[in-house]
Amino acid sequence: MITLHYNPGNASLFPHLLLRELGVPFELAFVDRDAGAQSSPAYLKLNPAGKIPVLIDGDLVLYETVAIGLYLADAYPQAGLAPAPGDPDRPAYYRWMAQITNTLQTEFRAWFYPAEFTTDPAGVPAVQAAVGARITAAFERIDALLGAGPWLLGERLSAADLYLLMMTRWGRTLPKPARLLPNIGAHAARLLARPAVAATFKAEGLEAPFV
Ligand SMILES: N[C@@H](CCC(=O)N[C@@H](CS)C(=O)NCC(=O)O)C(=O)O
Structure with a gap:
């Protein structure tokens, strides 16, 4: 199962939009910024920079919004949201x-x-x-x-x-x-x-x- 660590409207919004457009199952994990959860020891183990978003996919822990987007779009080619390597686009x-x-x-x-x-x-x-x-x-x-x-x-x-x-x-x-x-x-x-x-x-x- 894929888990997206998110906070409403934050940089997690793009991977969240992408997951729904891809139509893959996932769950959301709320990062309580008001409580400083992005700086908690547990979250820093996921992303040492203490930033949202983080994506978990099995053993993969991935941060940096653009990296998550590139990864997801390539992982589900049937959705056609990334031109394949070699495609002129x-x-x-x-x-x-x-x-x-x-x-x-x-x-x-x-x-x-x-x-x-x-x-x-x-x-x-x-x-x-x-x-x-x-x-x-x-x-x-x-x-x-x-x-x-x-x-x-x-x-x-x-x-x-x-x-x-x-x-x-x-x-x-x-x-x-x-x-x-x-x-x-x-x-x-x-x-x-x-x-x-x-x-x-x-x-x-x-x-x-x-x-
Ligand atoms: N380069 C990072 C930046 C992410 C980022 O700045 N996220 C903001 C939310 S939009 C954040 O986590 N802010 C909390 C903080 O800086 O403590 C990425 O693209 O993932």
Whole structure:
């Protein structure tokens, strides 16, 4: 049995969306961040960085959101959420997964936790403003690349689309919410109409507006 250690709306949302789209059995293990459970000795044995998510699959213990996504999408090829090695779409898929983890998810860390990125408390608002502008610029580039889509790989839905949806959701907190970008907004709406996506948000207790 697969277990996903999660907290609602956290970086675990992407692997959770993916598990439901893949249609595989899994269970959720709630990580109580309010109680600091991600820093408990038991959790640090799973992920020494004390971060959510962690995926357990039999003897495998895997952390880092993008690694979990790549692993799951490849483990269930029948769902078609990752172009197979050798498929002409595979390099673009790699690029999207890398781009989302490096350019958006990493920058969101500084948006949500700006105090970690300066030793000067007075500089915290400036750090957040600067990274907010960088994230918005990244979303604008993705919006242009996405175009009419309907998906990041064109006609083909992939795990990268679910990853982008999590970023679009996080992007609702920006001065210019990501959903206001026309192609990204339409992309999110298409995904939110999918039963597996709706079921994921419901299971996490997340309420509209979702992005
Ligand atoms: N690079 C990690 C980052 C994960 C991450 O920052 N998770 C956040 C939740 S979205 C977390 O666990 N925060 C709790 C903390 O930093 O104590 C990944 O992609 O898995």
